[in-house]
Amino acid sequence: MSEDHHHPSPTSEPERRARVLEELLIERGLVDPSFVDAIVDAYGRDIGPMNGAAVVARAWVDPEYKDRLLDDGTSAIAELGFGGPEGDYMVVVENSAAVHNVVVCTLCSCYPWPVLGLPPTWYKSAPYRSRMVREPRRLLAEMGCPLDDDVEIRVWDSSADARYLVLPERPKGTESLAEGELAGLVTRDAMIGVQRL
C-alpha cells in the first residue's frame, strides 16, 4: 500500500498473510496473477450499484418491465445484461407508501453482487447483522431512515440461495426525467433498504 494511505502501518498482519498465500499459489501455478487483476478491476469498476440503478430506473419507466422484474427477477435483470456469482436467483421486492423492504444476511454477508457490487463494511458488520431482524424500525431510524408506525417493514434474511434487491418508490416530481437521469437518483442504500428516496 502507498505510504499516504490511512492505514497506520506499512504492512499489516493480514496483508502479509495475503501476499504469502498468493505467492504460494502463483508458485504452484494455481493462480494466474492477471486473472486476479481482472477480477479486482471488474469489482472495483464495472460491477456495482450503477447496475442495480439501471434496473430500478427501467422498472420506473416501463411498467411491463417492472411486472417481469417482480415476477422473475433473475430473467428481467439478465435482460439488461447483469448476472453472475451471487445473482443466480434474484428476488426483487417492491417498496410502496405502505410497505418498506430491507435486506440483511445474519449468517454471513450474502449480497446481490451483479446488481450492487460488493457489500459495504456496515452491511457485513455485527451490529447490522444482529439488529436488523430484531429491531428493524429502531435501526432504520438510527441509520437515517425513520418510518411512520403504519408503514409495514419486511425484513429479508438472505439465508439460502435467493439474493434480494429492493425496488424503491420513484420519487415525486421526477415525471419529466429520462431513464438515465432517474438511474442517477437511485442509491445503493435505497436498494438494500436502509434509505427511502
Added chain:
Amino acid sequence: MDGVHDLGGLVGFGPVEVEPDEPVFHEEWEGRTFAVAGSLLLSGNLHGMRHAIERMDGVHYLTSSYYEHWLTGVATLLVESGVIEEEDLRTRAGSFPLARAIADEPVPPELRHPPSPSPQFRRGDRVRVRNLHPFGHTRCPDYVRDRVGVVARVDPAAPVPELSTHHRDDRPECIYGVRFEPLELWGERDNGVVVHVDLYERYLEPAA
C-alpha cells in the same frame, strides 16, 4: 454450528457505523484476497468456504475484517485439501492463524436423509423450524429454530448446505421463503414488522 457468526437477534454490538463514500477495497490485499478466493473456490465450494469462515476462532472472527475472514477461510481449505502446507504459510508469514478443524460429527442424524427436489410444502402452509443444532455447517439461523412461520415463497431447489459441505452430495432440495412474526421470534409484538428467512426443506416440519 452455533458459532459467533450466527448473529441474528444478538444484542450488544452497538450502533451501525457507516463510512461515507467507502471504497470497494480499503487495501490492495483485500481485493487480491477476494479475487484469489473467488477464482479458486467460489464456483465449486461456496458452502465449504462459508463453513471454513464459521470455523474460525470466535474471538478472531469478531475482531477481524470481512476480507481477513476470506483469507483465513481460503487458506484453511487449501491446507485441509493438501494444496499448500501450513508450514509454508507460517515460515513465510511469521504467523498464519487458520480455522479450527471440522467437528467429528458435523451432520446430525436427523439431517442426513437424501434430498428430494419436489416440494413437500406449499405457499400458505404453517411450518415449524426443527430444533436441531448441528456441529457442522448449516444455513438455519438459530433465531428461527423451534419457531412457527408461514411459507411465503417456494424457491428453486439447490444443494443442501450440510450435505454439500460434509458429504459431497450436491443433489438439490427445495427451499422456502418463510415469514415469521416478531411475537413468535422474540416474544414481543412489533406491529407492522415481518421477517422472512429462506430455509431448506429438511429444516422444516408441518405445524398445527
